[in-house]
Amino acid sequence: MREIVTIQVGGFANFIGSHFWNFQDELLGLAGDPNGDPIFKNQHLDMDVLYRTGETLQGIATYTPRLVSVNFQGSLGSMSSHGTLYDHNPPVPSHVVTWPGNVSTHLSEPHKKNLFLQSLYEEEQENLAPMDGINSGKNDCESEIQDKDIVESLENGVQFWTDFSKVHYHPQSLYELNGLWMDAQDFNNYGIGMDVFSEGLRGEEMNERLRFFVEECDHIQGIQFVVDDSGGFSSVAADFLENIADEYTNTPILLYTVRGPESYMNRRSRRQTMASDLHDAISFSRLSSFCKLIVPIGLPLLGRSKVSSYLCLEDEKPYHCSAVYAAALHSISLPFRMETLGPAMDSCYVSGAVDVYGLIQMLAGQARQNIVATLDAVMPAPSLTGKQVEQSLLGSLHPFTPEIAEDVEDLQEVESLTIHGAFGSGGYRASVSEVEDTVHAAYENATTKPLFSHLSVAHCPLPIPLPFPSIFGNLVGQHGELLGSPVMGGRPSRGSLDVHSIPMAARLRSTTAILPFLENRLGNLQRFGIARGASGTELLRSWGFAKDELEDTAERLSKMIMTLDPHSQSSSDSD
């Protein structure tokens, strides 16, 4: 077994993480549900890759994500930082054992649990109590009514990522940056987060949390790191990554830098825009230097992008946008945990297993050492309709990575594609070999095709858990099939009550399409930071960057460009 440890740093990263773990929790639940859809019975996914088994002090077995989540103090809403399983939260005591003198108690306004969290809590209490056959039947009926209210309350009232989380976390998982409060100040640039990691014992504590999970691993395959790189968390993550790269030298790190659409909205004045541009350049360059593969994710106008053809997304809701990205991350992570029977044999449920190291080698370790990959996905994936697959499936994959070129011809392109739960032409679930054959055939006929393409297929679709947002358009059916005509009588957007699962396809690509992304960062850094009399030098100095450091940063960026486009040097010099 090859374990993965997941790290989530920053606001939007934790929103994505929350959805991601909800999917996993749903898969676990459906696999064990006697009345569930049989397609989820044989997933042939090894959940132990992402989860750990443990035991509370009372001897009760636990199964929790192998996760370190880092965020502001006060960002956990109504969830205790110790999680809920290990009973670390005693009632407020009436006296203090260590102090005989006066005690003054300061109670913060308790965060009210929303309908969803209340129903989870009640369900748990019921499970603890002995089941009564007649009663439970009645409750089912009641909860049916409640589900609608739950979905509605989530649509309107998600404030924290914990508001829609149905997962139990380990007490070591949720780390709040002590003294760094949510909304306390504008935590929106690289400079402001510079000392956060090293201040006090924070860095030490974060390393310890991670070590706790790594020590347990018999053979860790990699670290999946998600960071909200829209602000100060970039530098927190960079410092954390530097420590990790130093401590776990041979453990590959797959880094997703994510940001929600709202992070693009505060670029009003010229000064703000410049600060954001500089932040983007520094942040990308720093983060990319501590990982083996970096995948930038986050479109400025997600709701209006091609990604959302069948979705109704509200850009200002992180709850909505993070769900889409989480689904793609889930798809990408499937090959890491597919159960393989042997090197040559593929089961009829999964195929194309590859570990984190393998994936990174494939994309970044080949002749062209390009460590930046783009993410494309389609949600829900269209069915494999014979010959038109090239247009329908491959053509419908749209980028989640911003600032990339479209329709570039890159002869050295390498990609890893994951398809799961896809439908065949007749509206039935396509078999693994059928998907493989169709995709291969599609590439055969395609006019442009990548140098190398790895395909992973799983039979099992993406389950839609109850707290998933109502973001599907009315052309999406119950199993994620695309309908010819809109569902009648329904609301324009459909959620977990109407759509139970969806087929997904997602791929990582190493491609020259990323060049504009890199060139923008290099260009902005040179224009605002390095050029003589540049307007941003003062700002960068206040972030702690001296000129020679900036030049190194620029060089690193231009090297990344060079690996993709050897002819670019002359143009970047003349800038």
Add this chain to the structure above:
Amino acid sequence: MSLRVLNPNAEVLNKSAALHMNINAAKGLQDVLKTNLGPKGTIKMLVGGAGDIKLTKDGNTLLKEMQIQNPTAIMIARTAVAQDDTSGDGTTSTVLFIGELMKQSERYIDEGMHPRVLVDGFEIAKRATLQFLEKFKTPVVMGDEPDKEILKMVARTTLRTKLYEAMADQLTDIVVNAVLCIRKPEEGIDLFMVEIMHMRHKFDVDTRLVEGLVLDHGSRHPDMKRRAENCYILTSNVSLEYDKSEINAGFFYSSAEQREAMVAAERRQVDERVKKIIELKNKVCSGNDNNFVVINQKGIDPPSLDLLARAGIIALRRAKRRNMERLVLACGGEAVNSVDDLTPDCLGWAGLVYEHILGEEKYTFVENVKNPHSCTILIKGPNDHTIAQIKDAVRDGLRSVKNTMEDESVVLGAGAFEVAARQYLVNEVKKTVQGRAQLGVEAFADALLVVPKTLAENSGLDTQDVIIALTGEHDRGNVVGLNQHTGEPIDPHMEGIFDNYSVKRQIINSGFVKLIALNLGPPLVYILGSFGSTKS
């Protein structure tokens, strides 16, 4: 908890309004922290929105738990927290002193005095107080054998302000012995060489000093011994796991056989390393009952664990980086980065190694070591918030001992220094100053009294009575502090109440520097502006 909220985009306030706002912010902060001070202070129990409990009597911890929004208050809080970073204590005193100095200033400025003149007086008073501190401090000789009694008194003074007496006294011995254990002649004291571990346990009195090391993990093989005596300890940072990334060749193999061959070759390399460790074990353990323990910073995978277990070796993987250093200091030997030239000289020694399991948590005790230079304070408490509070107190205690040894001096506590310094300023310094700056000296002198005043207030005593009694004694030439039970003057020397010299020095220094910036009454916007750009 949030203090006064101030819109950072507020228009430029005029000088006097800005000044009053600054003063109010300082007062607000002072009010919150005031009740912390001293052995009679109030402990605070903070309950978060999700029910998380935090217990603290420590100004530093409290400041971090407050969501402060007023820029002046933030500035004062930062000064105070920086104080804690450099000297480990004195956060509350710093905030109180700054607050009091601002209050005093308000009075004089309202009477029409120019802030600039006042600040000149402060500057003179500060220098004089620092000079006075040099005369007032009690030197302590730190030779080869430091005076343990004085170290204990300082530690006890600190700990008794955080924990109930019996526990404070118990921890006093623990922290003093811990620092003495890690002390090396001619070198600075690195408190990181004291590991602080915690365990959930019914009783907090079980907190103890382990001469040796406690690790928060155990061996990962069912056949390894859970308890072993007379152990050789190998401290290593060597990868004992099969690592694909060590193959430089490409990832794609043309056939399954080729892949298998690569894997086997790679596996062999790891096995070789394990075998070298086993060879060393056989060399040193043949013909005796001694045991062999490997504590590795890198990973050890199950096949390697198997080999080691079969050879009768106990192996721990992924040890903390710092424990590599601590282990060598505790057990001897050296930390090895490669198994190529292993010799028996690399090995350390421990009389006893055993595992303790608590739910899913495992602890490994490495004890009965010879001549340790690293040790572990094992804190036990009934729940997380109690453990956290004891941990904070232990850190403060350790710092106070370290400070004393580095300062080679201490300062009489219980308010004695503040009263003495105040009398010195008023009786001697003031008359040497020309003109209105005298008033600045006086204001500074009176501000110093905030410490004994607050101590008295927290003990439920009448502050005026106390101050009169104390200053009276000082004028008669007796250096006295405050007895917090009776309100009578006491001799802190007799009672063993001592504070750190460096902490006192720092308070006088830091409190003042920032105050100048604030008190000159610059428009508030200036303060805000200087925030973002000056990152020191």
